[in-house]
Amino acid sequence: MVTYRYSAEGITPDQLKGFFVGWPNKPSPEVHLRLLRGSDEVVIAVDEATGAVVGFTIAITDRVLSAYIPLLEVLPEYQGRGIGSELVRRMLERLKGLYMIDVLCDEQIVPFYEKLGMRRTIGVILRNYECQAGPKNGLRPDGIADD
Numbered sequence: 001m002v003t004y005r006y007s008a009e010g011i012t013p014d015q016l017k018g019f020f021v022g023w024p025n026k027p028s029p030e031v032h033l034r035l036l037r038g039s040d041e042v043v044i045a046v047d048e049a050t051g052a053v054v055g056f057t058i059a060i061t062d063r064v065l066s067a068y069i070p071l072l073e074v075l076p077e078y079q080g081r082g083i084g085s086e087l088v089r090r091m092l093e094r095l096k097g098l099y100m101i102d103v104l105c106d107e108q109i110v111p112f113y114e115k116l117g118m119r120r121t122i123g124v125i126l127r128n129y130e131c132q133a134g135p136k137n138g139l140r141p142d143g144i145a146d147d
């Protein structure tokens with residue numbers, strides 16, 4: 001059975017295997033855990049049979065007007081069972097009441113989000129590919145060292 005959590009408390013790096021499929025420079029499970037802990041909202045899907053995290057989404061929000069959902073992923077072997085939709089539905093519920101909730105995604109994922117009530121738009125992005133696996137030294141405002 002898959003259950004959903006709203007905190008990364010108690011999650012360990014060994015529960016975070018197999019994510020960032022297709023990323024040339026994957027964040028390690030330790031960096032993954034750090035981004036879960038550092039996000040304003042998280043929804044984490046756990047397979048209770050194995051203890052493995054099988055899907056997650058995070059949001060960054062000012063808790064006043066706006067929120068951004070930068071990541072959503074379900075492990076390939078768990079896709080197509082409604083877990084991705086459930087993660088988004090639960091995240092939108094957490095963010096209910098905010099004016100702006102934004103997601104950037106590839107063209108083929110747009111119908112997935114449209115089914116969940118979101119709509120297509122135009123945006124711009126900047127990507128520092130040298131930081132894809134985690135922040136470079138000196139960029140962290142919290143002073144916590146990389147493990």
Ligand SMILES: CC(C)(COP(=O)(O)OP(=O)(O)OC[C@H]1O[C@@H](n2cnc3c(N)ncnc32)[C@H](O)[C@@H]1OP(=O)(O)O)[C@@H](O)C(=O)NCCC(=O)NCCS
Pocket residue numbers: 071072073074075078079080081082083084085086103104105106108109111112
């Ligand atoms: C996108 C993703 C999270 C969906 O997770 P999931 O658990 O498979 O989604 P669901 O089972 O809830 O699927 C819901 C619907 O979306 C469709 N869908 C899911 N992934 C899709 C994809 N990559 N392209 C097109 N449609 C997709 C499904 O066919 C399903 O449609 P249906 O309800 O008509 O059967 C998952 O495919 C994934 O992790 N992809 C890689 C990472 C990614 O692209 N993340 C989005 C970043 S913005």
